[in-house]
Amino acid sequence: MSAYLITSVSVVGGPPTDLLIRDGVVAEVGAGLSAPDATVIDGTGLVALPGLVDLHTHLREPGREDAETVESGSRAAAMGGYTAVCAMANTSPVADTAGVVEQVWRLGREAGLVDVQPIGAVTVGLAGERLAELGAMADSAARVRIFSDDGHCVADPLLMRRALEYVKAFDGIIAQHAEEPRLTEGAQMHEGEVSTRLGLIGWPAVAEEAIIARDVLLTEHVGSRLHVCHVSTAGSVEVLRQAKARGVRVTAEVTPHHLLLTDERAESYDPVFKVNPPLRTAADIAALRAALADGVIDVIATDHAPHAVEDKECEWAYARPGMLGLETALSIALDVLGPEWDLIAERMSRTPARIAGLTGHGIDPAPGVPANLTLVDPAAHRTIEPAELASRSRNTPYARMTLPGRIVATFLRGEPTVLDGKAVK
The missing domain is CATH 3.20.20.140 (Metal-dependent hydrolases)
Structure with missing residues (x-):
């Protein structure tokens, strides 16, 4: 499985830290982590949520x-x-x-x-x-x-x-x-x-x-x-x-x-x-x-x-x-x-x-827990364009409204489903 190192990210609003994701779980949490084989994601200004x-x-x-x-x-x-x-x-x-x-x-x-x-x-x-x-x-x-x-x-x-x-x-x-x-x-x-x-x-x-x-x-x-x-x-x-x-x-x-x-x-x-x-x-x-x-x-x-x-x-x-x-x-x-x-x-x-009763979900990122998490940019704003939504339908009540926050990445058991705001597959 892939390894990802998320640097300087705030975990549920806490002080900046690093998260190392490996083999489907959060392997380490702490400042100054290093993993030469890991893909690095700059988490500066981002918030990690379960x-x-x-x-x-x-x-x-x-x-x-x-x-x-x-x-x-x-x-x-x-x-x-x-x-x-x-x-x-x-x-x-x-x-x-x-x-x-x-x-x-x-x-x-x-x-x-x-x-x-x-x-x-x-x-x-x-x-x-x-x-x-x-x-x-x-x-x-x-x-x-x-x-x-x-x-x-x-x-x-x-x-x-x-x-x-x-x-x-x-x-x-x-x-x-x-x-x-x-x-x-x-x-x-x-x-x-x-x-x-x-x-x-x-x-x-x-x-x-x-x-x-x-x-x-x-x-x-x-x-x-x-x-x-x-x-x-x-x-x-x-x-x-x-x-x-x-x-x-x-x-x-x-x-x-x-x-x-x-x-x-x-x-x-x-x-x-x-x-x-x-x-x-x-x-x-x-x-x-x-x-x-x-x-x-x-x-x-x-x-x-x-x-x-x-x-x-x-x-x-x-x-x-x-x-x-x-x-x-x-x-x-x-x-x-x-x-x-x-x-x-x-x-x-x-x-x-x-x-x-969903085992493995709803757990804050911490060593040893399944790496089911999302990274949010709270400073970003986006205008909702129905044609850009991933759903097959377009019936959003927020069309052309500007809303706060942007999902930067989503991980399901350590594998990204979204990276840099884009669907991985």
Whole structure:
């Protein structure tokens, strides 16, 4: 295997030091290191972080390879500083059997750009009627531990209880898309002043909050593990805060776009801003940022949702919800949080790796640990050009925005997937 010597780099915001990567691990850390056989990377001004881990990625394969593939999504992830992603189950066919999750897992291994950990569906076909093969997926080569019908809520409380009970046997997690469907029929955006002015059917905050409150109680009753996907409202934050204070085993994520963009973006009627859950208000954003800082929200997850041109460049009402996120997430985190490197490492690497049970990921660079890491230039700024993205899709809400930070290099088990800001393969 190759050897790399990264000189004068700041490890998670610490003082400059040298990192020697050899045989897939961080071999040495210290000042003045020397390795004649190693490729030298000047790390002056750069920050080394543990490789980022995403709990919520849509890779679209199998079934919608026109929008994304495991390979193209993995490349986008590497370009964003990620070394592991959790692939959602809403593919075609749905990842509700051992065979499909193993297919996604093997495609990730073949691409070799990030570790792809499949998420299995909770219900057969995401239909919300009967449980999928949770045990078979857990026992498969993919070793699935997180299950989600993301894009659909497990709305039946009895089915949700049974799912929580089932996965408790192997310490699995149910990741819920919290949306009471009867309250969001025909919804096009956040219910509020802007939706009223635009004449669009609103998606009320209570539709999210009611499901989270119900599922927290079910989780507490069963003693299982719940993860709440893409939290978007201030009320949801308070439900989670109370649950955590009682010791309920619940974790939660927030997306970059819900930390930055408000429902006022819908005034343009540009479908790139249509997402589920919808963009909320400035007050919601403030509550989400505070919850991220104090740990009520555990993770920043991208909800990377690539779509083909025909599914986005159409009338708002007919457009599919979703935004790209992998290649811009760290920049949004820097924009929102500032250079709080330890907090960024915690919310984008250590905690998501721990939740997903991804051994070897989410560990700060130190002697003997797997060399899964990313190098960031915090002083750089870049203007987002959709045509330059690694994803097959172009539905980024940050097009032509100038954002802070640049991924200089990403290493997966000591081998570079990105060098000098460019994909290695």
